[in-house]
Amino acid sequence: xxxxxxxxxxxxxxxxxxxxxxxxxxxxxxxxxxALLPYAEINGDIVHVRNIRNCTYxxxxxxxxxxxxxxxxxxxxxxxxxxxxxxxxxxxxAHTMLSFGFDDGEHLALSVxxxxxxxxxxxxxxxxxxxxxLMYVVADERDVVKLRxxxxxxxxxxxxxxxxxxxxRMLFVDVMERVDKLASRPEFYNVFTNNCTTNIAQHINHVxxxxxPGGLKILLTGHSDRLAYDLGLLDTTLPFAETRRRAKVSxxxxxxxxxxxxxxxxxx
Numbered sequence: 001x002x003x004x005x006x007x008x009x010x011x012x013x014x015x016x017x018x019x020x021x022x023x024x025x026x027x028x029x030x031x032x033x034x035a036l037l038p039y040a041e042i043n044g045d046i047v048h049v050r051n052i053r054n055c056t057y058x059x060x061x062x063x064x065x066x067x068x069x070x071x072x073x074x075x076x077x078x079x080x081x082x083x084x085x086x087x088x089x090x091x092x093x094a095h096t097m098l099s100f101g102f103d104d105g106e107h108l109a110l111s112v113x114x115x116x117x118x119x120x121x122x123x124x125x126x127x128x129x130x131x132x133x134l135m136y137v138v139a140d141e142r143d144v145v146k147l148r149x150x151x152x153x154x155x156x157x158x159x160x161x162x163x164x165x166x167x168x169r170m171l172f173v174d175v176m177e178r179v180d181k182l183a184s185r186p187e188f189y190n191v192f193t194n195n196c197t198t199n200i201a202q203h204i205n206h207v208x209x210x211x212x213p214g215g216l217k218i219l220l221t222g223h224s225d226r227l228a229y230d231l232g233l234l235d236t237t238l239p240f241a242e243t244r245r246r247a248k249v250s251x252x253x254x255x256x257x258x259x260x261x262x263x264x265x266x267x268x
Contacts, residue, residue: 040176127191
């Protein structure tokens with residue numbers, strides 16, 4: 001047995017115990033774009049959301065911080081969109097988001113992410129070991145979509161979910177309740193069990209129990225749009241290949257990145 005294996009066997013259990021003893025916290029030296037947690041006040045059909053992020057980006061890592069509060073009337077919530085951002089060089093993995101659309105043209109996006117400390121970058125192994133806290137970024141689409149298309153150079157696919165306005169409202173409330181829970185009871189991100197896509201699946205299952213099954217498919221996040229299509233969560237009128245082609249909005253998002261009606265433009 002090599003000495004490196006022997007050392008690992010000796011210290012591995014200690015490292016494992018140390019990981020298990022870690023406690024998530026909302027009090028660290030956070031990256032400025034993730035320092036403010038959102039929270040919501042729900043009063044019947046009226047939801048007041050605080051700390052909606054709307055940064056103005058100069059580069060992918062340079063930005064002017066921006067936040068606003070807004071009151072939403074659930075009676076005006078019409079639909080929800082599913083957003084997939086494939087990882088470059090790893091098409092079987094992707095970041096996934098939701099965006100809620102209202103009849104007055106407003107959109108509110110949700111991005112479930114690791115909460116980074118200052119200078120911290122994502123590391124896959126650390127994502128398995130209770131290293132990062134989980135954060136629900138509630139944001140303007142002109143923040144989370146433009147950041148990925150215009151400044152990170154990612155491809156972005158936007159799909160209309162097959163959900164009634166009532167289902168969209170139930171999903172919105174479920175999401176906001178979890179936003180509030182994380183503000184008072186932080187959790188660790190986990191690449192397998194507590195990531196962007198597993199959280200979205202959990203919210204869907206709260207609205208439609210058992211709709212999204214567990215298993216390996218949910219972990220292949222780069223194929224989550226195909227899974228959603230096969231489960232009937234997206235419009236299946238067209239073949240999936242054509243649906244995916246039409247869902248790609250990254251090119252038009254770059255072209256209209258400064259448009260005041262950005263959300264409307266990327267949906268045309």
